[in-house]
Amino acid sequence: MKINSQKKQFGKGCKVSLFTFGTMRATENLDKMYALIKSAYHTGINHLETAASYGNAEILIGKALKKLEISDNILTNEWIVTTKILPKGDFNYLKNSFESSLKNLQLKKIHNLAIHGINLNDHLDWVLNGDGRKFIKWAFKKGLINQVGFSSHGSYSLIEKAIKCEVFNFCNLHLHLLDQSKISLAKLALKKNMGVLAISPADKGGRLYDPSDNLIKASAPYHPLELAYRFLLSNGITTLSLGATKFEDFNIAKKLINSSHELTSSEISSLKNIEKLANKQLGSSKCEQCRSCLPCPSEIPIPEILRLRNISLGYGQLEFAKERYNLIGRAGHWWEEKNGSFCLECNKCVPKCPMKLNIPDLLKQTHNLLVDKPKKRLWT
Ligand code: SF4
Ligand code: SF4
Incomplete structure (x- = not known):
């Protein structure tokens, strides 16, 4: 019915x-x-x-x-x-x-x-x-x-x-x-x-x-x-x-x-518990997505990459984060073009981050955690 x-x-x-x-x-x-x-x-x-x-x-x-x-x-x-x-x-x-x-x-x-x-x-x-x-x-x-x-x-x-x-x-x-x-x-x-x-x-x-x-x-x-x-x-x-x-x-x-x-x-209360989970898992390395670190001279989408880090380590959705990370540079204008490996370690982003994150280190860590073989993409 x-x-x-x-x-x-x-x-x-x-x-x-x-x-x-x-x-x-x-x-x-x-x-x-x-x-x-x-x-x-x-x-x-x-x-x-x-x-x-x-x-x-x-x-x-x-x-x-x-x-x-x-x-x-x-x-x-x-x-x-x-x-x-x-x-x-x-x-x-x-x-x-x-x-x-x-x-x-x-x-x-x-x-x-x-x-x-x-x-x-x-x-x-x-x-x-x-x-x-x-x-x-x-x-x-x-x-x-x-x-x-x-x-x-x-x-x-x-x-x-x-x-x-x-x-x-x-x-x-x-x-x-x-x-x-x-x-x-x-x-x-x-x-x-x-x-x-x-x-x-x-x-x-x-x-x-x-x-x-x-x-x-x-x-x-x-x-x-x-x-x-x-x-x-x-x-x-x-x-x-x-x-x-x-x-x-x-x-x-x-x-x-x-x-x-x-x-x-x-x-x-359940939504707060989800946030608490991410805060606990990520501690002081959580990216708050404020975008203050941009622009990066190497055009790295820092917040997007660190969001995938948040999602994998903070919420435990590792497979999802891997799939999205490995589409970077492989989906034309439908997704980001540069992954963490493009970081030149120039450190220009670091003083701009209100959370005082060591961005180049986190990018490297995220790359090592998520990089994989490319996956076929469906239209979104
Ligand atoms: S350290 Fe890396 S991410 Fe930060 S501005 Fe330089 S190239 Fe971009
Ligand atoms: S400035 Fe720091 S907290 Fe804000 S998006 Fe960039 S890395 Fe994340």
Whole structure:
């Protein structure tokens, strides 16, 4: 039976559930896509998120939605769909690829179109002044989209610029309990009445579906992922993406599908215990993510690297930190380019750190702890 779930205004578009089914990992075959979309429906989710670049996801969604209409009487128009395009190409290329997205999804229009990966100034410029702008105008004029948004793995200042540029109605951001560096940007976007989707709080948020024993103990009586979700929802984030691959992945969402209220005192106490855990494990070597050490003449993303150190040693999420560290320099503009091995030990950063951290030493230590063979990356 369908759960009667809370829906929140997503920008100037339709209302969406507190969780969004991100379909990136459901692309094995039609049976899997169909079954997972059906589970999402029975969880109370009404928002599907996909991209033309997620293999055959759009085709499978189109077929699954038709099958749900015929076999389960779940109407296609009950779903809000977000798809994404990359910020590249000329008008004709964009028009053709968007038309093929519509055809694959078997839809006449898309509720939310996101420009996926405004990671560089050039990408934003492409939207504001280039072919991106021409394409967006065309899509609105033809009535093919309700609103446009963006996702970004870019710098704080670039995301801030994108939020303030008055083109976008929603944004998809990396917002995580264990990485709160973009929460203030989310609040800025919400203040401007934009919809805010948190990208992958479970996986990119620290692989919280597979927490360390220490993290489990600290967050009791809650599962760490449940606390992470509640932290975001209580901060007003409109919807959280959930990249389910099996039915059980919806369990926590089912429990929290109406839970956007303020944190309870018991949740606050568990969140404090998680922080205490990190403080105890890291002692005086904890990086507080203040970014005062930047810029580094060698362009090392010191806070990002030391955040992975915090996550591995402080919270015990070593495998996650290793995976992210080893993607540095291997994912183009989707992630950082230089790891700790690029440190020239010039010590310019050291006096700038209010925590008096021996940054070159910590970078070396982090590199030795986390460096591994490269892993294949999925789109985020
Ligand atoms: S010591 Fe290393 S990290 Fe610090 S500023 Fe110099 S090169 Fe950058
Ligand atoms: S200045 Fe120190 S505490 Fe702040 S981000 Fe840099 S290393 Fe971390």
